[in-house]
Amino acid sequence: MPVIATASLTKRYPRVTALDELTVEVGSGVTGLVGANGAGKSTLLKILLGLIAPTAGSAIVLGHDVVTGGEAVRALVGYMPEHDCLPPDVSATEFVVHLGRMSGLPATAARERAADVLRHVGLDEARYRPMGGYSTGMKQRVKLAQALTHDPKLVLLDEPTNGLDPAGRDEMLTLVRRIGTEFGIPVLITSHLLGELEHVCDHIVVLDGGRLLRSESKAALTGETGVLAVEVRDLSGRDRLGAALERAGARARAEGPLVLVEISGEETYDIVRDTVAELGLGLVRVEPHRHRLEEVFSV
Amino acid sequence: MSDRTGVIHDIGYRHYDGPRLGRWAITQALMVSSLRHAYGIGRSGKSKVMPIFLLAVMVVPAAIVVGIENGLQFDKPPVEPVDYIYLLQPVIALYLASQAPQLFSRDLRYRSIVLYLARPPRRTDYALAKLTALVAAQMILICIPLVVLYAGALLAKYNFLQMSRQFVAGLAGALLLSILLAAIGGLIAAATPRRGFAVAAIIAVLIVSFTAATTTMAIVDEKGDMSSTAARYASLVSPFNLTEALQTWFLRNDRDGSWMPTTQQGLVFTAVYVLLVAACVWGVNARYAKVARG
Numbered sequence: 001m002p003v004i005a006t007a008s009l010t011k012r013y014p015r016v017t018a019l020d021e022l023t024v025e026v027g028s029g030v031t032g033l034v035g036a037n038g039a040g041k042s043t044l045l046k047i048l049l050g051l052i053a054p055t056a057g058s059a060i061v062l063g064h065d066v067v068t069g070g071e072a073v074r075a076l077v078g079y080m081p082e083h084d085c086l087p088p089d090v091s092a093t094e095f096v097v098h099l100g101r102m103s104g105l106p107a108t109a110a111r112e113r114a115a116d117v118l119r120h121v122g123l124d125e126a127r128y129r130p131m132g133g134y135s136t137g138m139k140q141r142v143k144l145a146q147a148l149t150h151d152p153k154l155v156l157l158d159e160p161t162n163g164l165d166p167a168g169r170d171e172m173l174t175l176v177r178r179i180g181t182e183f184g185i186p187v188l189i190t191s192h193l194l195g196e197l198e199h200v201c202d203h204i205v206v207l208d209g210g211r212l213l214r215s216e217s218k219a220a221l222t223g224e225t226g227v228l229a230v231e232v233r234d235l236s237g238r239d240r241l242g243a244a245l246e247r248a249g250a251r252a253r254a255e256g257p258l259v260l261v262e263i264s265g266e267e268t269y270d271i272v273r274d275t276v277a278e279l280g281l282g283l284v285r286v287e288p289h290r291h292r293l294e295e296v297f298s299v
Numbered sequence: 300m301s302d303r304t305g306v307i308h309d310i311g312y313r314h315y316d317g318p319r320l321g322r323w324a325i326t327q328a329l330m331v332s333s334l335r336h337a338y339g340i341g342r343s344g345k346s347k348v349m350p351i352f353l354l355a356v357m358v359v360p361a362a363i364v365v366g367i368e369n370g371l372q373f374d375k376p377p378v379e380p381v382d383y384i385y386l387l388q389p390v391i392a393l394y395l396a397s398q399a400p401q402l403f404s405r406d407l408r409y410r411s412i413v414l415y416l417a418r419p420p421r422r423t424d425y426a427l428a429k430l431t432a433l434v435a436a437q438m439i440l441i442c443i444p445l446v447v448l449y450a451g452a453l454l455a456k457y458n459f460l461q462m463s464r465q466f467v468a469g470l471a472g473a474l475l476l477s478i479l480l481a482a483i484g485g486l487i488a489a490a491t492p493r494r495g496f497a498v499a500a501i502i503a504v505l506i507v508s509f510t511a512a513t514t515t516m517a518i519v520d521e522k523g524d525m526s527s528t529a530a531r532y533a534s535l536v537s538p539f540n541l542t543e544a545l546q547t548w549f550l551r552n553d554r555d556g557s558w559m560p561t562t563q564q565g566l567v568f569t570a571v572y573v574l575l576v577a578a579c580v581w582g583v584n585a586r587y588a589k590v591a592r593g
Contacts, residue, residue: 049417074419081410086409088409106317
């Protein structure tokens with residue numbers, strides 16, 4: 001059973017159509033919801049939480065209809081909003097405990113869970129200090145912790161990497177990946193950047209102007225092309241390798257610093273290994289050459 | 300048997316399979332925490348100052364009255380509980396102005412309201428929990444001095460039945476006033492995320508309405524005994540005068556300096572009271588509906 005299933009989901013406002021006949025399914029693991037600003041991502045999340053009613057169509061989340069069972073959905077889902085939502089005068093611990101209780105946890109359980117999730121998101125000593133003094137990275141961690149505190153069966157993360165520096169971005173994405181795999185909680189994560197979802201998602205849904213552009217597993221989208229990318233130490237090495245591979249009977253061409261070799265079978269790997277060794281080149285990397293998501297969607 | 304003591308094991312993510320409470324229990328928890336916050340409990344030391352100070356201002360005069368009536372042995376209590384409430388109405392107004400924004404504007408200002416709305420309680424539950432907490436907070440503020448007055452009156456050996464009747468009338472008056480003030484203060488505070496605006500607006504509304512009511516009464520009431528119908532209906536404008544008249548009529552509590560509304564007037568007062576509270580509660584709820592749509 002899919003975690004989320006929508007059927008012809010439509011949301012019209014007086015002037016704009018935010019969602020247009022959206023039919024999409026989301027399963028376990030990490031699913032990326034990609035689209036430009038105004039593509040309908042936030043509207044979709046709000047409908048999935050039962051906060052706004054769709055104009056037409058239906059959405060089922062964890063087996064509950066969002067219109068009639070909003071309360072049941074919200075008890076099972078964790079939500080991390082895009083914008084700032086933390087009061088500055090309380091500590092992360094107090095706040096997460098309080099929100100745990102607001103999700104129906106008894107007082108003691110709320111305290112234990114808060115301590116647990118704050119440790120998992122990597123907020124240690126700072127958690128007893130008022131949140132007003134937190135960095136953006138720490139605030140994002142608290143926002144993620146409050147979405148996890150009631151052990152949800154699904155988490156909806158709205159642009160969790162917003163405002164983070166590259167290192168913070170990587171840490172947040174690693175955390176998201178862990179939630180989807182190690183914690184076993186399905187994740188729906190939105191972003192307007194395809195590139196950053198590429199590494200953490202199992203499945204990508206692309207929205208454009210409220211319509212479904214594509215919904216495919218990442219493997220299908222960025223599937224292996226049957227091409228091996230080889231990089232060696234310097235450019236003259238690249239040319240020598242290319243020529244030697246051609247002589248050995250493999251089809252190869254240079255692209256940037258890489259030599260792209262068409263994989264015709266298991267023996268292609270052996271030819272590459274042997275040729276590099278014969279020429280005595282410094283091997284930097286050998287990897288299957290994938291389409292980047294940007295290429296996939298830029299059409 | 301392990302000799303590697305002091306090693307912290309990462310036990311990984313643990314799922315929760317204990318009990319989960321329902322909407323009602325959650326709403327109750329929100330109400331209790333909001334009530335605590337209304338007296339600064341669980342908040343910074345600074346935020347305890349105002350509510351505790353105002354509570355002291357409410358209680359100290361009552362304690363003095365009790366001391367005097369016990370020392371000087373008057374024939375009857377110098378001040379009835381109901382009248383005590385209206386004597387100290389500026390303090391009650393200040394409390395409302397200082398704490399209603401704490402309960403309502405805060406979550407809007409920092410947008411933490413979104414985190415509540417994404418949880419099981421409905422926005423109506425949230426609004427009602429906050430309003431109930433504000434009513435309860437004001438009941439505490441008003442009723443503690445009433446209890447002091449009552450205890451003092453019994454100590455001074457006044458007629459037990461009469462004193463109990465007055466005490467109950469005081470509680471009823473306090474409840475009527477707390478509900479109406481919470482509804483009005485809640486609506487104003489929920490309308491703006493800016494705390495300062497809310498404080499100023501609540502004070503302004505209460506002062507303007509009270510001044511308008513008393514001035515109109517003074518002008519219209521030629522004989523000075525509130526026999527003029529127009530003067531009586533002027534009470535409708537101010538929450539304090541409205542609840543006082545309503546309480547007098549409801550409990551047939553005729554006292555010195557009060558006036559007894561006719562049945563027709565009483566019904567009008569009741570209708571206006573109910574409509575006002577209903578409109579404000581509806582307004583608060585509508586406000587959160589708008590917030591939820593975001």
